[in-house]
Structure formats: structure tokens, C-alpha cells
Amino acid sequence: MDITDMAQRIAAGERRALARAITLVESGRDDHRAQATALLAELGVAKQALRIGLSGTPGVGKSTFIESFGLMLTKQGLRVAVLAVDPSSSRSGGSILGDKTRMDLLSRDPNAFIRPSPSQTHLGGVARRTREAVALCEAAGYDVVLIETVGVGQSETVVAQMSDLFLLLLAPAGGDELQGVKRGIMEMADLIVINKADGDLKATATRTQADYAGALRLMRKRPQDPDGFPCAMTVSALEDRGLPEVWERLTALSDWRREAGFWDATRSQQARYWFEDAVKTALLAQLDTQAARTALAALGDAVAAGGQEPAAAAAEFMRQLQRET
Structure with missing residues (x-):
């Protein structure tokens, strides 16, 4: 494999080269790992895309939300990459990898790239090499990288170590104020979005949003949050309502963290986290x-x-x- 040629093709935005590169970094073969390391070194530090981690319980409508949200962003001229992590069977080890099928319209958008990957045996809601796949998408020139997690619940916090913003998607009647103050994934979220706020569930979604908004006010304020964050909102991905407001809140928080110096500090801390993770993996090997x-x-x-x-x-x-x- 010509590493230099592949790096040039990725930098030129070739989707096929990007897909092959992600397959390479996900491989567990020793020779492939060496090639993947060389490829990432060849690409170097690329542009910094806005990395948005997105989690939520199964059935909350993550795929529908991502498709509607992604289409809204591509219409604004942004290039969007979606890295969807699919749960692997503990019996057979296989994964359905059906997220791309659910995002039919977004998958056909020339400004979008969707890559489903199996979680395999890795815990925390993401695959072991998802962080490297994010770096490849940045090198390919994508402006926004959406990282959709498996959706396993309270312990799904590893995605916060590879994203700039963390969005938690919940369903109407998904809990009360006591549920909202629980630690774990709740205290990692920058924005809580109550999806399916339409039809008969609209009133329920509004009540759920109020419950979580009240719970967030009881949690200790984080230094990386300006006034008003984290916050809870309602959307309807099915009816495309509330999506511009979500994007507005996310970009406002991103801009504030850049100006306040938290953006670079967080990226540095995340780099250290993944260095230590790589050391642990090497020791286990x-x-x-x-x-x-x-x-x-x-x-x-x-x-x-x-x-x-x-x-x-x-x-x-x-x-x-x-x-x-």
C-alpha cells in the first residue's frame, strides 16, 4: 500500500480512499496497524472539524435526528461525516450495520459521508478506533463530524473523550428530575434534546424538557460552560422542527469555548487520555x-x-x- 498516495487522496476529499483508510485503522492485524499509524503520521495535523458526540437510548430516534440534522447542515454548504457505532452480538460477534440504510437521504448527499462500524468488544458506546476515524474525516476536509454511539445508557461516556460537544437525545417521558440529576452520562452532556416532540407526544415532551431543565439547574456548574449551559430543548426530527435552534446553541457554545481557551485545553486533555489508552492496550497485548x-x-x-x-x-x-x- 502506497501510504503517501492514500494520504494525498484523502486530503483531496476522495470518499473511496477515506472508506479504505477507516477499514485500515479498524483492522486488528499487526501489519495493518503499522500502516494505519504511518498513514495518520503522513496526514499530520489536519483542519479541526466540529466533533459532536451524540448518544441516547435505543429507539429514541438517533438515526432520524442525525439525518434531518445532517441534511440541514449540508444545505448550509457544510460537509458532514457521520460515524455510527453499531452494537456487536456477544454470541456471534456480528453487527447489522444498518444505520446507513436508515439515513437514506443523507447517504445520497454528495456533501455527506456515513460510515457504520461495529463496537466489537469495546465498552463505552464507541468502537476502539473511532477516534482515529474522526481524525481521518478531519483530514478529508469535513466540517462537522457526528459520532453516534451504540446507545447503552448511563455508562456511555467515552464519546466525550473524542468530541468537542456532547449531545444527549432523550424520548418524551424519559425520566423525572431525579433521573436527571444522576451522574454518569448526564453530567457529560452539553445539550439535552427531547426528540419526538410532535403529535400526541408534544405535551409530554414539553414536560420532560421542563423536568430536565430543572435538574440541570441543580447540578454543579462546570468551568467550560457559559451561562445557560448545559440546557434542555425539544425537537421533532420527523417534522424538522427545532433543528436550527439546536445548531445555533451548539455553535454558540463552541465559539465561546474557543474564545475562552477551553477548546484547545480539552483537545490536549483528550490527546493525553488516548495516549494512556494506547499504552494500556499495548500492555494487554x-x-x-x-x-x-x-x-x-x-x-x-x-x-x-x-x-x-x-x-x-x-x-x-x-x-x-x-x-x-
Whole structure:
């Protein structure tokens, strides 16, 4: 593979080259990982797109919202990339990857790029290489990158470590004020959007928005938030209502953080987070050797038979691993 040629094609905005590059960075093969690292180094620091993480429970209408929101942005002349993470089966390991099918209109827009990826065994709502895919989309010249998470609930916070703004999508009657003050994903959100505010659910959505607005006022103010943030809003992705207001709020928050210096500080902190994550991944890879697997199996049998305590066996395994390395 000619890394320089691929980097030039990505920088020129070729969608096929971008798709191949994302496949490369998602591969677990050692030779592919080396090529992916070289490709990202060749691309260097590209333009900074606005990274928007988007989460919500399954069935809340994330795909419908992203399609309507993305089409609104492309009509304004912006180039939009969507990285959708699909849950993988714990039994077969497979994923449906059906998000692109749900976004039929957006997928045909020449100013949009949609890439579904399996979550595989990675926890936190995103795939292990989603951050690298974001960097590739930035290098390809996209202005906005939407990162749609699996939608797993309160623990889905890793996306906040790869996005500039974090949008939480909720359904009408999705909780009360007590639900709103729970920690975890709620305290990560910059904007809470109550979707499906139409038809018979419109009044319910308004009440839910009021509940969460009240809960947000009780939470401790974050230094990276100006007055009025985080906030709760209602939208109808089906009827295209409320989307311009969401974009207006997001861009206002983004502009304020840039001027206040929080934008660069957050990006630096995120880079450190992913460096430490890469180190942990490399350390875990040391377990995937024949000697490590043999020792792990032997000690595991001893623990299962009741001949050794788990903590003592773990300490012994670490001593053996250190001798091997």
C-alpha cells in the first residue's frame, strides 16, 4: 500500500480512499496497524472539524435526528461525516450495520459521508478506533463530524473523550428530575434534546424538557460552560422542527469555548487520555503470547480447583509475565 498516495487522496476529499483508510485503522492485524499509524503520521495535523458526540437510548430516534440534522447542515454548504457505532452480538460477534440504510437521504448527499462500524468488544458506546476515524474525516476536509454511539445508557461516556460537544437525545417521558440529576452520562452532556416532540407526544415532551431543565439547574456548574449551559430543548426530527435552534446553541457554545481557551485545553486533555489508552492496550497485548496463555490457563485451573486464591494467583501470574518480558 502506497501510504503517501492514500494520504494525498484523502486530503483531496476522495470518499473511496477515506472508506479504505477507516477499514485500515479498524483492522486488528499487526501489519495493518503499522500502516494505519504511518498513514495518520503522513496526514499530520489536519483542519479541526466540529466533533459532536451524540448518544441516547435505543429507539429514541438517533438515526432520524442525525439525518434531518445532517441534511440541514449540508444545505448550509457544510460537509458532514457521520460515524455510527453499531452494537456487536456477544454470541456471534456480528453487527447489522444498518444505520446507513436508515439515513437514506443523507447517504445520497454528495456533501455527506456515513460510515457504520461495529463496537466489537469495546465498552463505552464507541468502537476502539473511532477516534482515529474522526481524525481521518478531519483530514478529508469535513466540517462537522457526528459520532453516534451504540446507545447503552448511563455508562456511555467515552464519546466525550473524542468530541468537542456532547449531545444527549432523550424520548418524551424519559425520566423525572431525579433521573436527571444522576451522574454518569448526564453530567457529560452539553445539550439535552427531547426528540419526538410532535403529535400526541408534544405535551409530554414539553414536560420532560421542563423536568430536565430543572435538574440541570441543580447540578454543579462546570468551568467550560457559559451561562445557560448545559440546557434542555425539544425537537421533532420527523417534522424538522427545532433543528436550527439546536445548531445555533451548539455553535454558540463552541465559539465561546474557543474564545475562552477551553477548546484547545480539552483537545490536549483528550490527546493525553488516548495516549494512556494506547499504552494500556499495548500492555494487554502482552497477554496474547503462548507463554502468557499457558501460565494463565494453569493458574486459572488452580483457582477453579480451589487450590489457590484469585489474588495470589494473579500476583504469581504477574511475576511470571515480568520474567518473560
